[in-house]
Amino acid sequence: MSLSETELLHAPAEALLVAIRDLLEAKGIVSTAEIAERIAITDAASPRIGAAIVARAWTDPDYRARLLANGSAAAEEMGASMRGAPPLGVLENTKSVHHLVVCTLCSCYPRAVLGYPPFWFKSAAYRARAVRDPRGVLAEWNTTLPDGVSIRIVDSTADYRWMVLPRRPLGTEDWSADRLAAIVREGDMIGVTVPSI
Amino acid sequence: MSTLAPGQIVRVRDDWPEARGPVHIRTPHYLRGRIGTIRKILGRFANPEDLAFARPAPSLTLYHVAFDPASLWGDAKAGDEILVELYESWLEEA
Numbered sequence: 001m002s003l004s005e006t007e008l009l010h011a012p013a014e015a016l017l018v019a020i021r022d023l024l025e026a027k028g029i030v031s032t033a034e035i036a037e038r039i040a041i042t043d044a045a046s047p048r049i050g051a052a053i054v055a056r057a058w059t060d061p062d063y064r065a066r067l068l069a070n071g072s073a074a075a076e077e078m079g080a081s082m083r084g085a086p087p088l089g090v091l092e093n094t095k096s097v098h099h100l101v102v103c104t105l106c107s108c109y110p111r112a113v114l115g116y117p118p119f120w121f122k123s124a125a126y127r128a129r130a131v132r133d134p135r136g137v138l139a140e141w142n143t144t145l146p147d148g149v150s151i152r153i154v155d156s157t158a159d160y161r162w163m164v165l166p167r168r169p170l171g172t173e174d175w176s177a178d179r180l181a182a183i184v185r186e187g188d189m190i191g192v193t194v195p196s197i
Numbered sequence: 198m199s200t201l202a203p204g205q206i207v208r209v210r211d212d213w214p215e216a217r218g219p220v221h222i223r224t225p226h227y228l229r230g231r232i233g234t235i236r237k238i239l240g241r242f243a244n245p246e247d248l249a250f251a252r253p254a255p256s257l258t259l260y261h262v263a264f265d266p267a268s269l270w271g272d273a274k275a276g277d278e279i280l281v282e283l284y285e286s287w288l289e290e291a
Contacts, residue, residue, distance in 0.1 A: 087239075087240070089239075104225050104227075105223065105225060131227070131266070131279055132270060134277065150274075150276040150277050150278070151277045151278075152277070152278050153277070153278070153279045153280070154280045154281075155225065155279060155280070155281040155282075156282070157223045157224070157225060157281055157282045158223045158242070158282035159239070159240075159245070159282065160239055160259075160282055
């Protein structure tokens with residue numbers, strides 16, 4: 001039985017998903033196994049991968065250089081699955097520049113290294129305000145930047161995905177990479193927050 | 198369009214294809230007609246505006262382009278900038 005256009009528009013999301021998946025399989029575009037594999041890869045990614053990347057960059061200058069030059073290759077070194085993922089760019093915060101990542105058009109996000117985007121990253125309010133009032137957004141996260149620090153808002157509009165390499169907090173000079181990774185949060189790698197101890 | 202170089206000043210085309218029919222556009226509304234500076238060449242990618250409709254998709258150069266937020270909405274803090282990925286098909290020399 002085929003549905004009318006009106007029925008389709010009001011069909012439950014699950015039914016639409018099944019219909020599209022069955023069509024993709026029937027046409028030989030993608031197999032059930034490939035869909036399952038992709039879901040498993042996506043589910044396995046989490047901010048812990050990004051945190052491990054950040055901690056290594058803080059403790060290994062050669063790795064930091066590789067990370068900034070080619071984020072995808074450096075992420076793979078740390079076990080991220082980059083196959084089929086858009087290229088990863090890494091934005092380093094410095095004494096003078098703080099990065100804030102947003103996707104004003106939808107919800108582009110470096111899933112390979114941070115996992116699923118948090119709900120607020122996809123909200124219309126964050127997407128509009130990150131570009132229009134970045135300092136107001138940071139204030140709501142209790143993030144204050146020192147005087148003289150500029151904000152570079154990175155609107156992730158197209159074929160790259162962007163992750164922030166935050167600044168290493170003072171007082172962590174003798175910490176191991178594992179201990180450092182434990183203080184790096186999802187928001188630090190989007191730029192709404194900064195790591196602290 | 199010939200390859201744009203980092204440092205070059207460009208204008209985002211003031212075009213609104215969404216007024217002409219179904220589209221999949223990766224150029225935000227707030228940048229149409231605005232002036233920016235090429236920062237970096239990010240690579241070449243199949244045009245998502247075609248991919249989304251299963252049309253043959255020629256590859257286009259993707260640029261990182263910087264904009265002064267004060268030029269977009271007037272009240273931004275000096276020194277801040279907005280960095281956006283834009284395809285060559287949306288840029289013209291200014």
